[in-house]
Amino acid sequence: MSEKDLLITDKTKLVRTPERASFDRKSAYEIIDDTPMCHVSYLINGEPYITPTLQWRFGDDFYWHGSSASRFLRSIVDNPVAINVMILDGLVLARSGMHHSANYRSVTLFGKARKIDEEEKEIQLERFVDNLLPGRWNSLRKINNQEVKATTVFTIPIDEASVKIRTGGPQDDDEDYQLPIWAGVIPIKQVTGSPIPDERNLPGVAIPNHVNDYKFR
């Protein structure tokens, strides 16, 4: 892991609520590693688009992938993107409508989307699967050249980025604390259920540890 903090730029500096902001690389990595999804913001013909997609991190770089035929991926080659990874942790209920809020952990990244070269693609896809489910890649039918070709992998360095975190209870106006109104937090988290085996699994094929062990941190 790079020892450098994330970069404060015109894009990443937090204009409001700077007390929720940080440029701490470790916090950013924890959030990215804690949930598999991200949202990518990008342009087509100068207009904003948005696509949710699976993501992964390796070292100081951020990755996502998709079909080489996708309009989304064809549009972003060497173009600027903004990416957000967010975990909703709760609803914050205050004594006034004004101070209702959400608890969350969020990372926003900026960068030019770089397409991973053909030779490097397979190793990145392996990292994607094994990041999510350690050891799964080697248990699978080997990926073939046609499949590698049909998949595009993108990356941006994790540098121009910021972390925004809100935790704890409501922050009401001083005089509102005397009101008999219930205030507090409704905690929210993502959880996994019991794995559902595919009905076409061969008899005797047991659920592997990497499936049983999967959980959100």
Added chain:
Amino acid sequence: MSEKDLLITDKTKLVRTPERASFDRKSAYEIIDDTPMCHVSYLINGEPYITPTLQWRFGDDFYWHGSSASRFLRSIVDNPVAINVMILDGLVLARSGMHHSANYRSVTLFGKARKIDEEEKEIQLERFVDNLLPGRWNSLRKINNQEVKATTVFTIPIDEASVKIRTGGPQDDDEDYQLPIWAGVIPIKQVTGSPIPDERNLPGVAIPNHVNDYKFR
């Protein structure tokens, strides 16, 4: 609810996996109503930005809000935005790396962000709180003019939009079904925990029903 389907345009048509797409208004509304968060993609100086924020729906319109001082909200007045609301339902584990996927329900909306007029703002903020927690608004300290002024509310009509849903198990290549590899789905859902009362709640203030009843559908 409008009887019209969502609009198929160059922006909303699904180029790939059209079998996952729909332009069904009812499905879109169910997804929007099932989770409180969205991601907004927008431009500043021609470059893409992204912000996660709380959202709500009233009738055929989509709403979000924030501080009037926010750079995000000042940038989008009468400008095009793309918004995504997404619920992750599971990880789909196939017999090949290629066919790994996610189950999800997602709505993408396009439109020009219209700022709600001063007079209409308070009623929209009431709808926001009561959509989330029916009846809460009237239990709160009344919002004052300064707070209404400090808040900006935006809307787009739910018209140019598309729904994308993936459900079910993996879709492997025919010959891969003979392999002794565990395939299936790890279900994922958002759940709420027990409400955490603010430590400064007055003695005897009970948890209201709108808090106990809150859950993801």
